[in-house]
Amino acid sequence: MTPPVHYREIEGRSSGFWSLVAILGLFIALALGAAWRMEHEGHWITGMSNRVVWGVPHVFAVFLIVAASGALNVASVASVFGRSLYKPLARLSGLLAIALLAGGLAVLVLDLGRPDRMVVAMTHYNFKSIFAWNIFLYTGFLAIVAAYLWTMFERRMNAHTAPVGMAAFIWRLVLTTGTGSIFGFLVARDAYNSAILAPMFIIMSLDFGLAIFLLVLLAAARGTGRAIGGEILGRLGGLLAVFAAAVLYFAAIQQLTNAYIARQHEVVRFFLVDGGIYTALFWFGQVAIGGVAPLVLLLAPAWRKSRRALALASACVVAGGLAQMYVLIIGGQAYPQVVFPDHEVSSSAFDGVVASYAPSLPELLLGLGGVALALMLTVVALRLLPFLPQAIADPGSDPAHA
Amino acid sequence: MNGSRRQVLGLGACLAAAAALAPGLRLIELAQARSPEEAASKLQRWGLLIDTAKCGECDDCVTACHEENGVKGHGRPATDSQWIRKVNLKDKRTGFAQTLPVMCQHCEEAPCIDVCPTGASMRRADGIVLVDKHICIGCRYCVMACPFGARQFVHEKTTGQKADVPRGQGTVEACTLCVHRVDRGEQPACVSACQRDGGKAMTFGDLKDPDSAIARRLKSERSTALRADLALDPGVRYQGLS
Numbered sequence: 001m002t003p004p005v006h007y008r009e010i011e012g013r014s015s016g017f018w019s020l021v022a023i024l025g026l027f028i029a030l031a032l033g034a035a036w037r038m039e040h041e042g043h044w045i046t047g048m049s050n051r052v053v054w055g056v057p058h059v060f061a062v063f064l065i066v067a068a069s070g071a072l073n074v075a076s077v078a079s080v081f082g083r084s085l086y087k088p089l090a091r092l093s094g095l096l097a098i099a100l101l102a103g104g105l106a107v108l109v110l111d112l113g114r115p116d117r118m119v120v121a122m123t124h125y126n127f128k129s130i131f132a133w134n135i136f137l138y139t140g141f142l143a144i145v146a147a148y149l150w151t152m153f154e155r156r157m158n159a160h161t162a163p164v165g166m167a168a169f170i171w172r173l174v175l176t177t178g179t180g181s182i183f184g185f186l187v188a189r190d191a192y193n194s195a196i197l198a199p200m201f202i203i204m205s206l207d208f209g210l211a212i213f214l215l216v217l218l219a220a221a222r223g224t225g226r227a228i229g230g231e232i233l234g235r236l237g238g239l240l241a242v243f244a245a246a247v248l249y250f251a252a253i254q255q256l257t258n259a260y261i262a263r264q265h266e267v268v269r270f271f272l273v274d275g276g277i278y279t280a281l282f283w284f285g286q287v288a289i290g291g292v293a294p295l296v297l298l299l300a301p302a303w304r305k306s307r308r309a310l311a312l313a314s315a316c317v318v319a320g321g322l323a324q325m326y327v328l329i330i331g332g333q334a335y336p337q338v339v340f341p342d343h344e345v346s347s348s349a350f351d352g353v354v355a356s357y358a359p360s361l362p363e364l365l366l367g368l369g370g371v372a373l374a375l376m377l378t379v380v381a382l383r384l385l386p387f388l389p390q391a392i393a394d395p396g397s398d399p400a401h402a
Numbered sequence: 403m404n405g406s407r408r409q410v411l412g413l414g415a416c417l418a419a420a421a422a423l424a425p426g427l428r429l430i431e432l433a434q435a436r437s438p439e440e441a442a443s444k445l446q447r448w449g450l451l452i453d454t455a456k457c458g459e460c461d462d463c464v465t466a467c468h469e470e471n472g473v474k475g476h477g478r479p480a481t482d483s484q485w486i487r488k489v490n491l492k493d494k495r496t497g498f499a500q501t502l503p504v505m506c507q508h509c510e511e512a513p514c515i516d517v518c519p520t521g522a523s524m525r526r527a528d529g530i531v532l533v534d535k536h537i538c539i540g541c542r543y544c545v546m547a548c549p550f551g552a553r554q555f556v557h558e559k560t561t562g563q564k565a566d567v568p569r570g571q572g573t574v575e576a577c578t579l580c581v582h583r584v585d586r587g588e589q590p591a592c593v594s595a596c597q598r599d600g601g602k603a604m605t606f607g608d609l610k611d612p613d614s615a616i617a618r619r620l621k622s623e624r625s626t627a628l629r630a631d632l633a634l635d636p637g638v639r640y641q642g643l644s
Contacts, residue, residue: 039572041558042556042557042558042559042571042572043481043555043557043558043572044476044478044481044557044558048481048557049480049481049557050480050481050483050484050545050551050554050555050557051480051551053542053545053546053555054542054546112539112540112541112572113538113539113540113541113542113555113556113571113572113573113574114538114539114540114572114573115539117537117538117539117540118539120520120537120539121519121520121539124520124521124522124537125519125520125521126515126516126518126519126520126521128515128516128517129516129517129518129519129543130517131517131518131519131541131543132519132520135519182543185517186513186517186546186547187513187547187549187632188513188546188547188548188549188632189546333546337549337550337551339489339504339549339550339551339628339629340489340491340628340643342493342494342495343491343492343493343494343644344491344492344494345489345490345491346489346490347487347488347489347490347504348479348484348487348488349479349484349487349551350479350480351487351489351504351551355480356480
């Protein structure tokens with residue numbers, strides 16, 4: 001019989017806590033200012049153009065939304081797959097899922113050309129649009145995870161945690177399929193237009209979400225003086241290694257599939273060989289930092305039990321994930337659309353050439369603001385409600401000495 | 403005397419006939435135009451045929467379009483709207499060079515309409531693809547989905563708008579096939595300019611009317627659609643593409 005887990009709010013009185021809140025608040029304020037400028041001046045002040053219409057805000061927004069569903073991993077492992085070891089961390093897992101999704105959606109909405117028309121998006125639906133499906137998938141996810149958290153917090157509802165957890169798990173798989181399909185169903189662009197993007201987004205979500213979960217967990221444990229057992233961290237580290245390898249596998253299959261199709265040779269060349277910044281970000285960001293480095297840090301025998309290596313590996317996954325999103329979203333648009341195969345093409349609208357794009361300050365501030373919002377929601381929730389256990393012990397060990 | 407009297411009477415009769423017929427002819431012209439209350443009909447499908455062999459170096463179609471629709475640039479080509487653009491092609495193997503205008507292809511199976519979350523991207527019964535400016539939220543998903551780069555995002559404030567052509571910062575726009583002119587029974591501005599000043603490369607008409615010039619030519623001459631592999635059934639077709 002596992003001993004009861006004691007949860008407690010974080011104290012939230014230290015200068016470190018208030019400094020963190022102040023810094024996050026500053027980033028949120030800067031993001032709101034950036035969004036206000038973009039809204040009033042128009043998007044011409046950003047790096048975006050008629051060739052690259054989704055810029056850095058989308059990189060952050062899609063990353064956060066994808067990571068949100070992955071942050072629910074730990075809760076799913078506990079209640080869907082019945083591993084009680086992870087149960088004490090399930091509340092934090094659910095909280096991060098909500099916070100990350102809220103951060104991502106805020107960026108997405110504030111980057112709209114007409115964010116003031118959100119009510120239109122809520123009242124006019126074209127059900128053939130994957131965006132419209134996603135509006136329901138996102139709001140549904142928030143509702144289901146909120147209910148899931150309720151079953152965990154409310155003792156009388158504990159019996160329902162497993163079925164609600166299963167519903168949340170299935171919903172998150174559908175949600176990430178929907179996010180991947182935003183790109184996968186775009187027949188007009190050679191860099192997307194592939195069914196592999198849906199499962200690839202699912203595996204990316206598992207990877208990025210777990211990495212963020214681990215970073216928040218390690219930071220919270222350190223900041224509040226909570227102990228975490230080495231075994232649970234070791235297992236989560238092993239899981240992160242599996243996910244990082246799987247993301248590399250999907251990236252390889254995506255490129256190999258295109259390399260086999262003559263019509264797609266140019267697009268593979270663009271990403272892997274001569275795509276400039278996109279090639280560099282692919283190899284150094286996505287593959288080396290996001291894939292190889294975490295695998296080395298997590299699997300090398302010398303670092304197996306090192307928390308610092310685990311934190312660094314998680315940070316690498318996050319950095320590599322952002323690079324992957326940049327390559328996919330912006331590189332995919334920068335690569336020219338082929339309307340006239342076998343022709344050299346030129347026009348006043350930059351047909352036939354790789355579109356230039358440089359992120360602007362307002363875009364970066366808006367994107368970082370989404371991250372800050374997600375962290376702020378997490379920090380405030382940890383302060384107000386008992387999300388974190390007092391200590392997470394390994395089975396059979398004394399929590400005080402874990 | 404008799405002769406001249408007959409001449410005067412003849413002239414008078416001609417004038418009377420012309421005076422009587424002219425309003426009648428005008429009425430026929432008006433009858434062909436739709437009244438503002440009348441909905442677009444699916445008995446028609448408006449389309450364009452562009453003969454690349456006749457399309458030369460000029461860009462009269464582009465100038466006329468932007469003049470007609472009040473599309474003014476800010477000297478920033480990457481973000482300024484281009485409802486129609488001249489594309490220069492050179493065959494990679496043979497070196498054969500061509501130039502042609504590209505605009506919204508007014509697809510029957512338009513990807514921009516499929517992806518639009520609010521339904522702002524829409525297709526009239528007569529095949530003209532438009533953006534409802536009141537419900538476009540500026541998500542730009544349609545720009546991502548259009549295979550022809552036809553959709554344009556309004557990146558900054560608009561000035562000098564035309565009464566018939568609403569535009570707005572933060573929303574998406576594209577060629578409307580000059581829907582306001584078509585509804586008056588006129589041709590799109592690009593087609594008029596091409597026929598008046600250009601190479602007479604553009605033909606506009608009702609693809610469903612077997613007697614229209616465009617339908618007759620499409621029936622008797624070879625033409626192709628851009629990205630025919632996508633099976634979007636565009637209303638704009640091209641002749642002479644190498």
